[in-house]
Amino acid sequence: MEKENIPPSGARGQIVIIDYGAGNIQSIKFAIDRLGYTAILSHDPQEIKNADKVIFPGVGEASSAMKKLKESGLDTLIPTLQQPVLGICLGMQLMCNYSEEGNTDGLGIFDVNVVRFSESSSPAGRDVKIPQIQWNSISKLSSPLFKNVAEDAFIYMVHSYYAPVTDQTIAVSDYGIPYSAAFAKANFYGTQFHPEKSSRVGEQILKNFLQL
Template sequence: MKIVIIDYGAGNIQSIIFAFQRLGFKPVLSNDPDEIMTADKVIFPGVGEASSAMRKLKETGLDSLIPRLKQPVLGICLGMQLMCNGSEEGSTKGLGIFNVDVIRFNNSVKVPQIGWNQIKHPEAPFFSEIKNNEYMYLVHSYYAPLCEDTIASATYGVEYSVALQKNNFYGVQFHPEKSSIAGEQLIKNFLSL
């Protein structure tokens, strides 16, 4: 199975590579459109600030490539947020895959949210063999509100989307590569799509 991790200079790529290697896979790190198009599975990671990350995607033409992909695509953290219509962070226009705008947590909670939080996922097949209210690891100041594409939620001052899905596109706000056994199971679930 050919797994390509999109390399656009925004992400803690090494921990994602290690997560796949622990499962016996050797992912390819690439920003080459041909390499990405021929992948069986695509990982769209991201850590950092939305507008600068989107600028990097535009510089390489990946902003127009990603929404056209036909194979399963998994956006992680900022990757998921960039797949939305837009983000308040840097007034960023997103890829428009998920029909929701990312907004900042209000001042009633400590920002960023850092640490483990429970994930509610009523019967979502993507969460097969992961119990409801399982803990996953999150680090973020912005979030996607609940919407038609929400398949899992968490609560931090407000209930919000921690997983989105539309057609072949999946996004998770948490870091499966840092979420222990449950995160590893989610990666396995994605690979078995």
């Protein structure tokens, strides 16, 4: 007799990756598949509302991505979700109040404005190149999202804009100045980095989110 296909410990219900035309959705889906979970891609409001976990990705330019969210009504839906929601990269930035990129109003979930890195000499005494495209470390980890993740673990960053450190920050990185590598507020989480591209550390963070 074949064994029943039992999901990993902590998995239940549907995992939905929001597909709104501005995300690196396939790489996230493949990362979830590798962990032994199954996720669907959807922009259907009812499927998103009924999901057990929601992942809100984003790659591209803030104002264009927000326009796509508004066209589908997802800009009003996402802030009302009650299940765990994870915003990734631009997705996290769109969950903030405002972004300087394209003079864009965000979803207002995280109480902070997103600003552009400066190419001038930083307080650390070095110039920064924009965008930041590199492996960087995360520290001051303070959330179950980082269970079994070591301080100063390395993750993969690709971004020109950043969110300053606030009381909702759960991980900090540094690129000339310290900034928020991750946020948490109630059921909402956000990572500036790409967990799906961050090797075993990223896999652990995705696994932690799926087991919240």
